[in-house]
Amino acid sequence: MLFDKFQTMADFQAELAERQVTPFGAVTEEILSATEGIVEGHRVILAGTNNYLGLSYDPRCIKAAQEAAARWGTGTTGSRLANGSFAEHQALETEIAGFYGVDNAIVFSTGYAATMGMCSTLAGPGDVILLDADSHASIYAGVRLSGAEIIRFKHSDPDDLAKRMRRLGDRAGQALIIAEGIYSMLGDVAPLKEIAAVKREYGGYLLLDEAHSMGALGSSGRGAAQDAGIEADVDFTVGTFSKSLGSIGGFCISPHAELEAIRFCITAYIFTASSSPSIIASTREALRIIGEEPERRTRLWDNADRLYQGLKALGAKVGPTASPVVAVEMEDRSQTIDCWKALLESGVYVNLVIPPASPSTNFLLRNSVSAAHSTEQIDRIVAAYASLKDAGLLPTSRES
Ligand code: PMP
Numbered sequence: 001m002l003f004d005k006f007q008t009m010a011d012f013q014a015e016l017a018e019r020q021v022t023p024f025g026a027v028t029e030e031i032l033s034a035t036e037g038i039v040e041g042h043r044v045i046l047a048g049t050n051n052y053l054g055l056s057y058d059p060r061c062i063k064a065a066q067e068a069a070a071r072w073g074t075g076t077t078g079s080r081l082a083n084g085s086f087a088e089h090q091a092l093e094t095e096i097a098g099f100y101g102v103d104n105a106i107v108f109s110t111g112y113a114a115t116m117g118m119c120s121t122l123a124g125p126g127d128v129i130l131l132d133a134d135s136h137a138s139i140y141a142g143v144r145l146s147g148a149e150i151i152r153f154k155h156s157d158p159d160d161l162a163k164r165m166r167r168l169g170d171r172a173g174q175a176l177i178i179a180e181g182i183y184s185m186l187g188d189v190a191p192l193k194e195i196a197a198v199k200r201e202y203g204g205y206l207l208l209d210e211a212h213s214m215g216a217l218g219s220s221g222r223g224a225a226q227d228a229g230i231e232a233d234v235d236f237t238v239g240t241f242s243k244s245l246g247s248i249g250g251f252c253i254s255p256h257a258e259l260e261a262i263r264f265c266i267t268a269y270i271f272t273a274s275s276s277p278s279i280i281a282s283t284r285e286a287l288r289i290i291g292e293e294p295e296r297r298t299r300l301w302d303n304a305d306r307l308y309q310g311l312k313a314l315g316a317k318v319g320p321t322a323s324p325v326v327a328v329e330m331e332d333r334s335q336t337i338d339c340w341k342a343l344l345e346s347g348v349y350v351n352l353v354i355p356p357a358s359p360s361t362n363f364l365l366r367n368s369v370s371a372a373h374s375t376e377q378i379d380r381i382v383a384a385y386a387s388l389k390d391a392g393l394l395p396t397s398r399e400s
Contacts, residue, residue, distance in 0.1 A: 011137030021341045023352035033057055034246075034372040039349050045377050047367045048351035052216050052324050053296045054372025055246035055289060061282040063249075068281030075276045081264070086301075088280040095287055096251050100222055100237065104259035106252045108268065109275050111240025114250025115144040115209050117268030118238050122207065123148035123176045130164055131178040132156065136209060137357075139178055148176070158194035167204035173203035183225030185353055185366060188327030189224055194381030196233035207236040215244025216324050221290045221297060241279075244285040249275045258399070299371040300324055303378050307369055310382030314389050321349070328385070331365040331395045339365060339393050348384040382394075 016022065017293030022040060032250040034057040035046050053104040055061055068088065076083060089107055097105035104385065108114035119142025123129045127148040131139060134155040143150050154160040165172045177199060179190045192208075199206050210223035223239070235256060235283075241249035263269060290296065301322075303395045308322035317329035330336040333354055343365070351366040367381065388394040 016337070019341075021338065023340050024117050026344075030055075035370055035374075035377055038347070040344065040345055042347060042349075043400065044344065044347050044349040045373070045383050046349050047369070047373075047382060048349055049244055049370065050212070050243040051370045051372070052212075052244045052300055052368070053246070053286075053290060054370045055244070055286045057372075058246065058289065058290065061246060061285045064285040065278035065282040069266075069276075069278040072277035074087065074214060076274045079270060079274055080274045081270050081276070086277055086280070088277045088284070089274055092284050093251075093372065095284055096210055097253055099287055099291060100231075100253045101127070101221075101257045102253050104254045104257060106219060106263050106269065107275070107280070108250040109111050109272050111211050111238075111250035112138045112141075112267040113213070113272060114238045114252055115139055115161075115238065116145070117266040118207060118236060118252050118262075119178065120142070120145035121142050121148070121262060121266045122205070122236065128168060128171055128175040129178060129361070130175055130204075132187075133181065134183060135178060136184060138181065139180075139209060141295055143178070145378050156188065156190050158191055158198050160200045161195060162201070165198060165204065167200075174206040175202075176207060178206050178207045178209070181208060181210040182323060182325060184212050185357070185364060186319055186363070187212075187323030187329045188319055188321075189217070189227075189323070192224055192228035192230050193199060196228070196230035199233055205235040206233055208234050209240065210237055210239040211347070212243060213324060214239045214299065215290050218301060219294075220292070241283045241286075244290060245283050247279050247283045247286065247294070249279055249283060252309065254305070281365065296371040300369060303373050303375075304369045306375065306378045307367060307381060310378070311367075311385055313381070313395070314386055316385060316389075316394060317397050324369050326367045327362075328365040328367070329395070330365060333363055333392065335395070336363040337366065338387055342388055342391070342393060343366070344385050346384045346387055 028037050028039050034051055034054040037046050093105040093107050115138035119139050123146050125147040129148045130151045131145045133152040142264045151164050153164050167197050182189050215221045215222040217224045225234045236254045237254045302325045305322045308326050311318050353364040353366050
């Protein structure tokens with residue numbers, strides 16, 4: 001039967017309903033600030049938002065959105081090709097290109113459309129794509145659609161990438177390499193210096209998804225490539241407005257003038273409505289703010305460090321280094337669900353991540369830190385994990 005393949009999901013949903021947990025359908029009943037809300041009746045610290053710079057509640061962004069809605073209306077009601085671009089869209093394209101110091105930019109309606117659209121369009125039948133095995137779903141969706149030959153290299157392993165490039169022989173020069181800046185689930189940063197070195201040795205093109213690293217890394221917030229000093233090696237940078245910029249939408253920037261021709265070949269750009277002007281206006285304001293207020297990045301990393309060190313001191317299984325995404329590794333599905341629920345009840349909302357959304361077979365409680373968190377809020381998050389530990393629920397590493 002057509003629906004048979006959904007039975008596993010239906011069984012899982014039934015299990016969650018029986019245990020009275022709603023990790024994937026949790027309703028936020030109220031937002032109190034960039035870091036607090038009421039979720040499923042609990043007043044919580046929001047520690048799973050990706051709101052890295054806390055801009056979703058910035059009064060300047062809200063004002064820009066309100067004024068744009070009053071001036072341009074609530075929606076564009078069509079795609080940019082069919083209905084024409086609003087001046088706001090073009091202004092944002094100019095500004096995002098300027099932010100990255102390049103001439104070419106495309107604004108998309110979501111980050112997913114940006115990544116999926118670029119990955120599905122840049123390479124086609126006869127081409128080769130080499131992608132990191134832990135790539136985001138939008139990258140996988142794009143490369144599958146492209147019709148290109150797909151080769152996965154081991155996660156953040158430049159030697160494995162080099163080996164596979166070597167095997168390609170002459171074809172390596174035309175290959176598209178895809179990596180991310182900060183990986184969304186474990187918060188690790190790609191070894192971009194080494195990946196860029198492989199590209200320099202074998203040729204090819206590099207597309208980087210900076211969804212989680214734009215705003216968080218780099219001297220002016222351009223992301224992991226800026227931080228690693230390899231921006232000149234990146235051919236296409238894709239990213240999102242839904243994280244550090246606190247709105248929704250996506251972008252691709254490139255030093256290649258061909259991006260303008262590519263724009264009109266991307267179905268995820270052509271056949272979907274463009275973002276509403278209020279979204280674009282708040283994004284423009286947020287982009288201006290991240291350029292002018294680097295102290296937000298400092299605050300983000302102070303908070304990331306504090307959360308990471310606090311969880312590590314408890315013996316929680318965290319990654320090797322601090323990051324705005326701090327993932328706590330759990331042992332199995334049932335335990336992850338129990339801990340997620342216990343955290344919610346003690347006033348902390350985090351993301352529950354289970355396969356296939358997590359890389360490999362990891363069960364994770366994923367915390368994301370914001371510059372808007374106060375030190376006291378970070379300490380309360382750590383205290384909530386300490387309570388889990390006291391209750392014997394939190395798996396700890398052997399040394400602790
Ligand atoms: N790329 C990566 C690496 C992501 O993590 C995400 C979203 N989590 C996206 C793209 C899609 O962005 P958006 O949710 O803004 O559509």
